[in-house]
Amino acid sequence: WATSAHTHENFLQCLTLGSGNSSTISEVIYTPSNSSYSSVLQFSIQNPRFSTPATPKPLVIVTPSHVSHIQAAINCSRTHGMQVRVRSGGHDYEGLSYVSDVPFVLIDLIDLRSVSVDAKNSTAWVQSGATIGEVYYRIAEKNRTLGFPGGIATTLGVGGHFSGGGYGTMLRKYGLAADNIIDAQLVDVKGRILDRGSMGEDLFWAIRGGGGGSFGIILAWKIKLVHVPSTVTVFTVSRNLEQNATKLVHRWQYVAAKLHEDLFIRVNLTSVNSSQEGKRTIQASFNSLYLGRIDKLLPMMQQSFPELGLMREDCIEKSWIESILYFEGFPSGESLNVLLKRTLLIGAPFKAKSDYVQEPIPELGLEGIWKRFSEKEAESALILLTPYGGRMSEIAESATPFPHRAGTIYKIQYVVYWEEEETAASKRHISWIRRLYSYMAPYVSKSPRGAYVNYRDLDIGTNGKGNTSYRRARIWGNKYFKSNFDRLVHVKTVVDPANFFKNKQSIPPFSSGW
Ligand code: FDA
Structure with missing residues (x-):
């Protein structure tokens, strides 16, 4: 600890003395003795699972208001052997932007937002x-x-x-x-x-x-x-198991990725109270944006997905910016100013995972999901099915590191929330989502089983605590990036060979070991 306290002091001295903007940098540095430290740290923690007394906290938080502050934080961290974590909005599912097992400096970009x-x-x-x-x-x-x-x-x-x-x-x-x-x-x-x-x-x-x-x-x-057109159309049509939800979701899989690219229909699956007292059912909500007016949407739906039974009264015309508020769940008529707020609508701890689907899941497979949804741990669970196709299929797999393009019909996101604070509760819910994930294996992409890096999931593999190795990282890297992972490693080796920017799932350089 003596060494780390010493390093920490030297680091702070380096920041305040070494920076060209030292008069202003002292105003954007927070240590635990500062009365604002906790509120600055808490403000952008979007998953309270990583906001417990046991969660490791940064030694220092820097909230740069000028690029020279970032430069100083990087240079001083390197000189004094400190690790950094970088946070913009703080939504990382596994808290990687503000948690680390080793002593670290948090660079929080909240004030660089023009x-x-x-x-x-x-x-x-x-x-x-x-x-x-x-x-x-x-x-x-x-x-x-x-x-x-x-x-x-x-x-x-x-x-x-x-x-x-x-x-x-x-x-x-x-x-x-x-x-x-x-x-x-x-x-x-x-x-x-x-x-x-x-x-x-x-x-x-x-x-x-x-x-x-x-x-x-x-x-x-x-x-x-x-x-975007000046008028777009949105709708949400919900059906439960008693209203043919299984057949509709099954059919949606054949339709959603082939629809006109102006039409996006995702499915939100939740477990809800049924009209039969004391019983629960699964609700499938078909939640859509059409980049055009109702008059064109209705015949298009009649032709491609008549089973849904979309009616004119289900549809609402809006401006595109109003559709953003609709999808976020704000009530109709809400001021656009809510878009400037940074606070999340849901503030419960959660765990999430993702999958990609290349072949429609048979009805029997869907019924197995419903069965798992009826378990107690799934009361606050959510499964989101996001259709691909259209432009997503036209972009080559190697055009960007994101590889899930042609051949993917939709992406699945599984999320489970809980209210209880005890560790035992979080363990129960996390174990539920892991069981659901293993049940899904036969129905989703394989070799590798794909995942979305923005839905960070440490279950699929992590870098080791000490030195990172290519071989170990390849396990999770191939799931997020497929063959683009090797090119990412190559770039990392060139731009950051000593692996300064690292976390539990950062891209390793080759130099870090085979
Ligand atoms: P955060 O600040 O936690 O950063 C995430 C990662 O990027 C961390 O590893 C961090 O270090 C790094 N990082 C942050 N800023 C950086 C910078 N300036 N330079 C370099 N590295 C930086 N996704 C999606 O595609 N569509 C969606 O609709 C949603 N919806 C959604 C809802 C909710 C409630 C959550 C919690 C998350 C989503 N996501 C999502 C996932 C989201 O895209 C993902 O969590 C992003 O990484 C969030 O970026 P933030 O800057 O907010 O996170």
Whole structure:
């Protein structure tokens, strides 16, 4: 401890004395003795599972207000052998942006969040600490027929979200957020500020989907805005098991990835109280965005998915920006200003996992899911089925590190929440989701069994505590990135050979060992 306390003191001294902006950096440094330390740390913890007294805390938090603060934090951490964790919105499912088993410095980008929209050229520069909700808001403020294909939850930080791909309701039309990034500014391990030209195409490729926390600190992204019609249509049609939900979900699998790319219909599966007293049932909610008006949507649905029985009164026309609020679950008529809030709607601890489906699951397979859903631990569980196809199938597997393209019909996300605080409760719920995941094995992608890096899941493998090895990392790396993993390792070896930017699932350099 004496050595670590000493290192910590030297690190702080380095930060305050060594930085060119020392007069301002002292205002953005928090140590546990500072009265704001806890609130700064807590503010962006989006999974309370990692906010317990036992969760390891950072020795120092830096909330840079200028890029020189990031440079100073990197340089001093390297000089004094401290590890860093980088946080933008704090949504990492496993808390990797603010938790570490070794002493560490938290660089929290919450105050680097400017969004500057150039509507004339349909582009914007967005700093990493901005939320995707702020991005949508600033775009709509300038032009209601421009949008961006980012995430559905509006509090996501663009730093982590774009780094891991980033999908939302327009993925079938425009692909992922990462597919629509045209430039970036990054601070590398040497403290240099690089843009697309100076970082080179390999590193620029790696940061658009290779996951956050491995290659440097993204300061800002330049994004390409996309066209959205002035009126879009949304609907949510819910059916339970007594209303033919099994057959509808089964049929949806054959339809969803082949629909017109303007039409996105996802399925949210939950366990709800049935109308028969004391009984529970499964509810499938078909939740949709159509980039057009009701009059065109209805015949399209009649032709491709008549079984759902969509009626005109199920549909609501809105502007695209209002559809963002709809998908986030805000009541109709809510002010757009909620997009500027950073607080999550749900604040319960959770565990999540993901899968990709290439062949429709037979009805018998679906019934096995319902059976697991009827267990007590699943009362607050959710399964989300997100359709692919359209633009997602046109982009080559190697175009970005995100490989789940042609051949994928949909993605599954499993989430379980719980209210109880005791460790035993979290163990029960986590064990439920793991059992469901093993049940699903025959029905989902294999060799590798795919997973989405933005739905971080440490169950699929982690780097070792000491030295990271390529062979060990390849186990989880192939699931997230398939054969793109090797190129990510190659880029890492070139840009950060000493593995300064590391965490439990960061890309290792070859130099770290076979
Ligand atoms: P956070 O700050 O935790 O960062 C995540 C990772 O990126 C960490 O490893 C971190 O170190 C690293 N990182 C962060 N900023 C960085 C930077 N500037 N430079 C380098 N590395 C950086 N996904 C999706 O695609 N569509 C969706 O609709 C949703 N919805 C959703 C809802 C909710 C409630 C949650 C909790 C999560 C999602 N996600 C999602 C997943 C989300 O995309 C994923 O968690 C992102 O990594 C979140 O980015 P943040 O910046 O918020 O996280």
